[in-house]
Amino acid sequence: MATYQFLERPSPFVSGNSEALIVHALTPAELEEGRPSAAAVAFARSAGFKAEAVSLLLLQGADGAVAGALFGLGAEPDPFITAKLARALPPGAWRIEATALAPEQVALGFGLGGYSFDTYRTPKPIEAFLALPDGVDADALNRQLAAVFLARDLVNTPTNDMGPERLEAVFRALGSHYGATVSSIVGEDLLTANFPLVHTVGRASAEAPRLLEMRWGRTGARKVTLVGKGVCFDTGGLDIKPPSSMLLMKKDMGGAANVLALALMIMDAGLDLDLRVLVPAVENSISASAFRPGDIYRSRKGLTVQIDNTDAEGRLVLADALAYADEETPDLMIDMATLTGAARVALGPDVPPFFTDDEDLALALAAASRAESDPIWRLPLFKGYEKDLRTRVADLTNAPSGGMAGSITAALFLKRFVANAKSWAHFDIYAWSPAEKPQTPVGGEAQAIRALYRHIASLA
Structure with missing residues (x-):
């Protein structure tokens, strides 16, 4: 991938997902069906989470630390809605599980969400990274992101x-x-x-x-x-x-x-x-x-x-x-x-x-x-x-x-x-x-x- 002036950005993707926390990306219907678990759904309801588009609910583990997240896709998900997660998630490696979106859409959306035009201001680095879904080509994704970001930067x-x-x-x-x-x-x-x-x-x-x-x-x-x-x-x-x-x-x-x-x-x-x-x-x-x-x-x-x-x-x-x-x-x-x-x-x-x-x-x-x-x-x-x-x-x-x-x-x-x-x-x-x-x-x-x-x- 090109690395000249306009494209000096780190990849938003990491390999391996064994240590990554899970984001369960859900439609309202899937939440009603009880996904991802009865305990998570009960917590979501108590917090007023309804899986509306771009809504985010962090899940807490027994030790009080963040243990995962629920992310709302809405009834008719935008194919690249996961872009919102790039800047909304806490630092660290994350894995997104979404049955309503193709794995390539999940990954490309997340990558696109990391863009900001910082040539004339102090950059705000992305601290959340995505563990790529199985079978998704990292080179192809980085290539698309490099191209989109080049066009955006030039304009x-x-x-x-x-x-x-x-x-x-x-x-x-x-x-x-x-x-x-x-x-x-x-x-x-x-x-x-x-x-x-x-x-x-x-x-x-x-x-x-x-x-x-x-x-x-x-x-x-x-x-x-x-x-x-x-x-x-x-x-x-x-x-x-x-x-x-x-x-x-x-x-x-x-x-x-x-x-x-x-x-x-x-x-x-x-x-x-x-x-x-x-x-x-x-x-x-x-x-x-x-x-x-x-x-x-x-x-x-x-x-x-x-x-x-x-x-x-x-x-x-x-x-x-x-x-x-x-x-x-x-x-x-x-x-x-x-x-x-x-x-x-x-x-x-x-x-x-x-x-x-x-x-x-x-x-x-x-x-x-x-x-x-x-x-x-x-x-x-x-x-x-x-x-x-x-x-x-x-x-x-x-x-x-x-x-x-x-x-x-x-x-x-x-x-x-x-x-x-x-x-x-x-x-x-x-x-x-x-x-x-x-x-x-x-x-x-x-x-x-x-x-x-x-x-x-x-x-x-």
Whole structure:
């Protein structure tokens, strides 16, 4: 497992469970059935414990010491509800017995609950550790936790410490750890190398825009290409956002954070793939050199784009990156981006929509989502809305008027830059949890990557 700056955390798991105290994780129905024992149930009733979700009752031994615990799952348990135990249990080794949850869910939930973003404050260490259930793969669990925590850390880091230069440093550190080849095209060299839209969006920033590229794996294996939107901060450009809308714009590189996390899992597992990762890393700033509403630019693919809103910049940098990725005809191409508010209106913050015209891929991703309890939902690439991308003087507009179906029209825009890939899917993620959940504090979040990893691993 990677151990560079963002992942220097101890594993929450211990081997062996002979000395571990038991947490009996129960639904209300199981408590009514008399589990785990008549004495424990009698004590629970006297203490008012009803196995409601995330309720915890410590059990006392004859010597007065803690001898175990009861933990409420509620009637319909969240699959990762055991996350609450990571910080609620007293120090020591614990074993969780839960018939209503799969062992992998018990362990992953516990591990996810140990996350906190402590870069700018004194850490609060986790002192409770989990003895892994029999048959659960510790390496696989630690790999998932490393990936999720990397995505969260990257998104949570403010832009003064996570601009394009710093994002490149993290990108290079990850590639170096796994022996990947990493390169970048920076500043004016983007124009020479024919990445005009990446340059256009990022040229107003004090930090030069750049196109980051990582290659890893076996030449000749199945080609999997990941593309992540790396807008490290988005002012909206000259179509400036109001202050309230700018507060979370450090997370506008959430697509890049999530593809890096997914790449970590792929490389750490040593999957037999030919992996390529592309991140256009920019800051959409305001200065005398900022691009303007009404400007028209030619993309890498040759299509011209009229700028009808400088706040619709993510699709511009992705357009050049997707066209570049598409030139090598990957077997599977995935792009991830915090692209539209319309996606949040449609599905909320916790369910990322995805778009693909590959029916087999859509079915496979849906199955992986269910298996991993990692929610995603397919929205249509409805051809009837392609007319909204038309403009009188250019091939495409970056911001269709009318304000309807914004997530779909954005996906249709991106699709115009994908022609050769054998299979492609676009994920419009939020990369942020606005409310605390058992496994997720408020802040940056990994979305869809566990489902994507499950599917990609099946291709290796």
